[in-house]
Amino acid sequence: MTTTVAAYAAPSSKAPLERTTIERRDVREHDVLIDIKFAGICHSDIHQAREGWGEAIFPMVPGHEIAGVVEAVGSGVTKFKVGDRVGVGCMVDSCRECENCLAGNEQHCLRGNVGTYNAVGHDGEPTYGGYSQKVVVDEAFTLRIPDGLSLDVAAPLLCAGITTYSPLKRWGAAPGRKVAVIGLGGLGHMAVKLAHAMGAEVTVLSQSLRKKDDGLKLGADHYYATSDEQTFKDLAGSFDVILSTVSAPLNFGAYLSLLKTNGALVNVGAPEEPISLNLFSLIGGNKVLAGSAIGGIAETQEMLDFCAEHNLGAEIELIEASQINEAYERVINSDVRYRFVIDTATI
Ligand SMILES: [Zn+2]
């Protein structure tokens, strides 16, 4: 049995998103039915809806930054009850038994995790994301949103928050450490807030000084324009960690020169084209060039708890569902401060 719910979907990669209805399964033993309140718009929603990352499944209901309230639970659910405030991020299932799943790295499930949308679940049914009024998710992939966090500013934490929290923690954003964040967009603004809350000295490296006032308010200690060649001279050998949140092709050699000995340049944004790099820029100074993909379920919960403790949410522009297509254009033009969030009551 299923329930029909309203949603916004892309009918194809060339067509704008439009209002439609989708079917949600009835709750199974370990499922929670979530009344979605807010859904963030992530740049990867646009990449997938427009097939920028390869062939996709249509109709597509994007959205993997979901915040809402539990409306019903299956008979075997132990973690949640009706009325609880919950979130769902980029995945809704995994094999749960491979080495990576058992280590809490479900995002790297060796059999492939099940994406929140543009994927097929273990039951053979396509998954539909957060641009809808309700979603049914296994409790093991449902996160608790602490009381201190408003649901609207919590929604983007489910992707932008964990994508930046995980590498900052792993590579040591902490008191006494210098962290640089490349790009001040949806991911970058969260990275600045989180690295500051972790106690690091934070520098924003942005193309221009256009958002400097914002960056300093968000918690950055310093702000430099990368269009100014002097920046690379002034900051040579400065940072323990550099987190790149941009997908524009960078001169990686130039950025590696900004690291201290043993420093790491970690990428959560990726240019579409392969990069060319002289490896002497890694060898001199024992440097690390790394990547990072979201985080596991336990770490995502840890991130939400950390954000509540430090009173951190995303900076958002709340929109109605009818503005989704316009919002996509603005995201593509980097014209958002700093995350669009859909009020799903307007779907
Ligand atoms: Zn995302």
Ligand SMILES: [Zn+2]
């Ligand atoms: Zn697995």
